[in-house]
Amino acid sequence: QKEVEQNSGPLSVPEGAIASLNCTYSDRGSQSFFWYRQYSGKSPELIMFIYSNGDKEDGRFTAQLNKASQYVSLLIRDSQPSDSATYLCAVNNRGSTLGRLYFGRGTQLTVWP
Amino acid sequence: GAGVSQSPSNKVTEKGKDVELRCDPISGHTALYWYRQSLGQGLEFLIYFQGNSAPDKSGLPSDRFSAERTGGSVSTLTIQRTQQEDSAVYLCASSSWTSGGPDTQYFGPGTRLTVL
Secondary structure (H helix, E strand, O other), X not given: OOOEEEOOOOEEEEOOOOEEEEEEEOOOOEOOEEEEEEXXXXXXXXXXXXXXXXEEEEOOEEEEEEOOOOEEEEEEOOOOHHHOEEEEEEEOOXXXXXXXXXXXXXXXXXXXX | OOOOEEEOOEEEXXXXXXXXXXXXXXXXXXXXXXXXXXXXXXXXXXXXXXXXXXXXXXXXXOOOEEEEEOOOOOEEEEEOOOOHHHOEEEEEXXXXXXXXXXXXXXXXXXXXEEXX
16 A cells, blocks of 8 residues: 655644655665645645655755655745745656556645744 | 646536546646545545557546547547536646656646636
8 A cells, every 4th residue: 555644734834944744664675756835725736756865956845855765855945935835746757657556645834924 | 938828717507417528748848637625635646658668548427428638739628518526626737757767747736617
């Protein structure tokens, strides 16, 4: 059974702080890892993906992947109230970069002014 | 460019009725996915179409659920004899996989289904 676990939160940080979102996965064969942001009542929107060990930076967002520890994280620097949303971690199938994604239940982030 | 579109945006039906949900993927995307999201839950995979290959139906929760994709583009998810537990937001996603890269899925706005 493939599982993706996230801290459900809620995570609350002040504006300008770093928000750290964590995700672990059970399938060691997973190859691609995605972070989606979902505002209340809206559909998920892709923030970034990562598939190599290490860090990947895109603006204020940094994804970190450690396949040995089966751990992926998302750091949001200089957090803004507009970052308040639920963040979904998703991983793909064993041995393939195609096909269904397995989603965590999401971490709710609140950034207060 | 246009994103994934879904219709209707909201559907209220009575228990036992059949419903059809439509998804129009991003033009040129070869893969199409259906997920559903119940209140407070994560996304649950339903079915996946990739080009002309047989669909991956492993996530369909019962034989009341079916989906088709005509002409490699538009897809319809059909739920027969709806039950109250079918109430959820049904999300469609599409992707255009390129060799060597991850399969990045882009989601439509969803259809909120309420079964009374």
